[in-house]
Amino acid sequence: MAKIIYTLTDEAPFLATHSFLPVIASFAKTAGVDVETRDISLSGRIIALFPERLSAEQRLDDALAELGELAGTPEANIIKLPNISASIPQLKVAIAELQSQGYDLPDYPDEPTTDDERDARARYDRVKGSAVNPVLREGNSDRRAPLSVKNYARKHPHRMGKWSSDSKTNVVTMGVDDFRSNEKTWVAPADDTLTITFVGQDGSEQVLKQSIPVVAGEVVDGTVLHVAALEQFLRKQIQRAADEDLLFSVHLKATMMKVSDPIIFGHVIRAFFPDVFARYGADLAAAGLTPNDGLGSIYAGLDALPNGAEIKQAFQDGIDAGPDLAMVDSDKGITNLHVPSDVIVDASMPAMIRTSGHMWGPDGDEHDTVAVIPDSSYAGIYQAVIEDCRAYGAFDPATMGSVPNVGLMALKAEEYGSHDKTFELPGDGVVRVTNAAGETVLEHDVEQGDIWRACQTKDIAIRDWVKLAVTRARNSGTPAVFWLDETRAHDAVLIGLVRTYLQEHDTDGLHIEILSPEDAMRFSLDRIRRGEDTISVTGNVLRDYLTDLFPIMELGTSAKMLSVVPLLGGGGLFETGAGGSAPKHVQQLVQQNYLRWDSLGEFLALAVSLEHLAGVTGNARAKVLADTLDRATGTFLDEDKSPGRKLGSIDNRGSHFYLAKYWAEELAAQTEDTELAAAFQGLATTLAEHEDTIVAELATVQGHPADIGGYYRPDDAKTSAVMRPSATLNAALASL
Incomplete structure (x- = not known):
C-alpha cells in the first residue's frame, strides 16, 4: 500500500494535527493510501534518547x-510540520515537564563533572537547536506562494503599518x-578527512573535531567572530540607542544556530548590564546562571541565592x-533580552x-528601533528593505509581486550544518583545519572566548540547486537571481560553480543573473512594487530569512507558503510553513479553548504530497484527491473560512470542517472516477445537511479553559477530545 508519513511535532501544529489527521486518513484510504505518523516532537526526541531509563510503555523509537x-x-513521502528548534531554556522546561509526567530523565547538566553527566549532556545536545531539519532536508527547497493564496491576499489585503520618511529605525x-569578514574557503580536490x-x-594542542569526511568538490568554510570587537560594537550601539532615544533590540537565531548565537546573546546581556556582571558575575556563574540563556532564566534562578533580590534590583x-x-510582551515586562528563542x-x-x-516599547506603544544584527553576512538585506520603505512607503499586498525561493540546503549545506563544528575558544592561539596528510587547509588566529565555526557544502547539492533554479525559471517564466557576493569567500567560490553549472542547462530566453544580497534585494523590491515576480536563489540562511520576509509582507504570514523539497534520492519532503506564532496559539487554546492556528500550509503540502505519490506509484485516485x-x-x-483571531470566530477546528466539506463536494462532483464520486x-x-449542527458543536466549547495535559507532551486522549468536539463530524468521517 502506498503511504504518506505525517510528522507529529509541537505546539499549535501538533494540536491541529489531532483535528486534521482524521480527515486526511479518511479521505486517503479511499485511494488506497495509508497515512502513518512519526513522532519528531521535542519531547519525543528527548524520550528516545534514554530508553534504558524508561519502562517499555514509555520508550519511543528514534x-x-x-x-x-x-x-x-x-x-x-514525508509531510513535515513546524517543530521546536529548542534553545537550552526550552529544553530544560521540556525535561522538567516530562519528569513531572513520570519519565525518569536526568536533568540537563550545564557544567557536567561526572561521566554520567557528560553522557547526558552529549545526548541532550543532539536535540538542541535545528536538530530536525538538517536530517530530513536531503534536498534543496522550492518555496513559493501558490496562486490561490496570492490571489486571496490581493482580494483581502492584510494591514500594513504606515512608514514615515523620517523614521530613525536602522x-x-x-x-x-x-x-563574514573573517571567512576563508577551501574546496576539497579529492575525498579526504579533516581535523x-x-x-x-604555549604550543599545546586540543583536537576540537576529528575525522570530518569530505568528498571531492566539497566547499569547506572556516571563520571566526572576535568577541573583543563584538563587545565594543555592542557598547557603541547601546549608547547610540540611548543618545537617539530609540528602542534597543537584538535579532539572532539562537535556535537554529544553537551554539554560536546563544553565546552572542550572552555577550549582548553582559554589554547591557556591565555593572551587574562586574559586581555579581561570580555569584551568577557559581549558581549556574548564564546570560546565554537570557534574563528570564537568570531571574528564575535568583530566588535560590541569598542576595537574589539584590541582584534582581541591580538588573x-x-x-x-x-x-x-524592545519588548516581546510589554504587559508582562518581557524584554527582547529575556529569552533567546523569543526574538528570531x-x-x-x-x-x-x-x-x-x-x-513595542515598555510603555506599550510602538517606537523606532536600533535593530542589532551582529554578523554582517545578511544584515544588509534588512537595511535595504528599511531604506526602500522609508523612501517609498509600505508595500501594498493588493498589488505587490512575489518573491519565491530556491534554497541551497541539501545535505546540511552551509551555516545550518555548522553546529558540531562551532566552538568557543579556550584561549589565545590558532585554530587550524588539516587534511589527512597533515596539511593545513584553513587557519585563523583567535583569542580566548572567540567563536569559531566551519561549514560544509557538497558539490552534488550545489549542482542540484542550480538545476532547480533553472527549472523553476523556465516553468514559471520568471527571472531568477542568485544572491551571492563576490567579496565574500564562500560566495566567490559558489559564483564560479554556478557559472560553470549553468552551462550544463538550456538557459536560452531565461533571465538569470548573479547579484550581491543587497543588490538582489533592491532589484527584487523594485520589481515587486511594480507587481512583478522574481525568484530568489539563495543559500540556506537567506532561504530562511526571505521565506519569512516576503510572505509576511505579501500574505501576512509565512505559514501560507508552499514548501517542496525534491529529495536527492528521488522522494519528496513537503513542509507546511513557519511555526513562530505557535506558542501564543497554545496559550490561547488552554485559556479559551480556541485555536487560531492556520492549517492552510498543511492543505497545500498534502495536495502536492498526493500529487507526488500519484506520479511515483501511478495511483490515479491519489491524483484525483490532489486535484480536488x-x-x-x-x-x-x-x-x-480560515481561523479568525478572536473568540467566537471559526477556529482551526472549524476550518478543518469546511475544508473537508469542500473537498468532499469536489470529489463527489468530479467525473474522472465515478466510483470515487459515488x-x-x-x-x-451529510456535511452540507448538518453544517449548522457541526459549526454549533465546534463553537459551543469556546470560551472555557481546555486541559490538554501538558505543553511539550500533551496527553493524547485529552488533546483528541479537545480538538474533536463535534460528534456529528466525527461520525460522518467514520462513515467513509
Missing part, C-alpha cells in the same frame, strides 16, 4: 533517525571582525539607566518592517 534514512530513498552590524585543532600560544537599575528595550531574526525583522519599522483538494482549498479561501456523495450530503 523516529527522526528512521525518517532520515527514509529521506534518502525514492519511496520517501539595522546595525559589525562589518569587521565578524563571521580541527586549537593550538595554544532593574540597569534597565532603568539604559535605553528602552527571520520572524522578528519582517514583523518590525511590516509594523512601520517599529517594535487544490480546488477545495481555492473555495476555502474564497469563502474566507463514495463521497454521501459524505458531501
Whole structure:
C-alpha cells in the first residue's frame, strides 16, 4: 500500500494535527493510501534518547533517525510540520515537564563533572537547536506562494503599518571582525578527512573535531567572530540607542544556530548590564546562571541565592539607566533580552518592517528601533528593505509581486550544518583545519572566548540547486537571481560553480543573473512594487530569512507558503510553513479553548504530497484527491473560512470542517472516477445537511479553559477530545 508519513511535532501544529489527521486518513484510504505518523516532537526526541531509563510503555523509537534514512530513498513521502528548534531554556522546561509526567530523565547538566553527566549532556545536545531539519532536508527547497493564496491576499489585503520618511529605525552590524569578514574557503580536490585543532600560544594542542569526511568538490568554510570587537560594537550601539532615544533590540537565531548565537546573546546581556556582571558575575556563574540563556532564566534562578533580590534590583537599575528595550510582551515586562528563542531574526525583522519599522516599547506603544544584527553576512538585506520603505512607503499586498525561493540546503549545506563544528575558544592561539596528510587547509588566529565555526557544502547539492533554479525559471517564466557576493569567500567560490553549472542547462530566453544580497534585494523590491515576480536563489540562511520576509509582507504570514523539497534520492519532503506564532496559539487554546492556528500550509503540502505519490506509484485516485483538494482549498479561501483571531470566530477546528466539506463536494462532483464520486456523495450530503449542527458543536466549547495535559507532551486522549468536539463530524468521517 502506498503511504504518506505525517510528522507529529509541537505546539499549535501538533494540536491541529489531532483535528486534521482524521480527515486526511479518511479521505486517503479511499485511494488506497495509508497515512502513518512519526513522532519528531521535542519531547519525543528527548524520550528516545534514554530508553534504558524508561519502562517499555514509555520508550519511543528514534523516529527522526528512521525518517532520515527514509529521506534518502525514492519511496520517501514525508509531510513535515513546524517543530521546536529548542534553545537550552526550552529544553530544560521540556525535561522538567516530562519528569513531572513520570519519565525518569536526568536533568540537563550545564557544567557536567561526572561521566554520567557528560553522557547526558552529549545526548541532550543532539536535540538542541535545528536538530530536525538538517536530517530530513536531503534536498534543496522550492518555496513559493501558490496562486490561490496570492490571489486571496490581493482580494483581502492584510494591514500594513504606515512608514514615515523620517523614521530613525536602522539595522546595525559589525562589518569587521565578524563571521563574514573573517571567512576563508577551501574546496576539497579529492575525498579526504579533516581535523580541527586549537593550538595554544604555549604550543599545546586540543583536537576540537576529528575525522570530518569530505568528498571531492566539497566547499569547506572556516571563520571566526572576535568577541573583543563584538563587545565594543555592542557598547557603541547601546549608547547610540540611548543618545537617539530609540528602542534597543537584538535579532539572532539562537535556535537554529544553537551554539554560536546563544553565546552572542550572552555577550549582548553582559554589554547591557556591565555593572551587574562586574559586581555579581561570580555569584551568577557559581549558581549556574548564564546570560546565554537570557534574563528570564537568570531571574528564575535568583530566588535560590541569598542576595537574589539584590541582584534582581541591580538588573532593574540597569534597565532603568539604559535605553528602552524592545519588548516581546510589554504587559508582562518581557524584554527582547529575556529569552533567546523569543526574538528570531527571520520572524522578528519582517514583523518590525511590516509594523512601520517599529517594535513595542515598555510603555506599550510602538517606537523606532536600533535593530542589532551582529554578523554582517545578511544584515544588509534588512537595511535595504528599511531604506526602500522609508523612501517609498509600505508595500501594498493588493498589488505587490512575489518573491519565491530556491534554497541551497541539501545535505546540511552551509551555516545550518555548522553546529558540531562551532566552538568557543579556550584561549589565545590558532585554530587550524588539516587534511589527512597533515596539511593545513584553513587557519585563523583567535583569542580566548572567540567563536569559531566551519561549514560544509557538497558539490552534488550545489549542482542540484542550480538545476532547480533553472527549472523553476523556465516553468514559471520568471527571472531568477542568485544572491551571492563576490567579496565574500564562500560566495566567490559558489559564483564560479554556478557559472560553470549553468552551462550544463538550456538557459536560452531565461533571465538569470548573479547579484550581491543587497543588490538582489533592491532589484527584487523594485520589481515587486511594480507587481512583478522574481525568484530568489539563495543559500540556506537567506532561504530562511526571505521565506519569512516576503510572505509576511505579501500574505501576512509565512505559514501560507508552499514548501517542496525534491529529495536527492528521488522522494519528496513537503513542509507546511513557519511555526513562530505557535506558542501564543497554545496559550490561547488552554485559556479559551480556541485555536487560531492556520492549517492552510498543511492543505497545500498534502495536495502536492498526493500529487507526488500519484506520479511515483501511478495511483490515479491519489491524483484525483490532489486535484480536488487544490480546488477545495481555492473555495476555502474564497469563502474566507480560515481561523479568525478572536473568540467566537471559526477556529482551526472549524476550518478543518469546511475544508473537508469542500473537498468532499469536489470529489463527489468530479467525473474522472465515478466510483470515487459515488463514495463521497454521501459524505458531501451529510456535511452540507448538518453544517449548522457541526459549526454549533465546534463553537459551543469556546470560551472555557481546555486541559490538554501538558505543553511539550500533551496527553493524547485529552488533546483528541479537545480538538474533536463535534460528534456529528466525527461520525460522518467514520462513515467513509
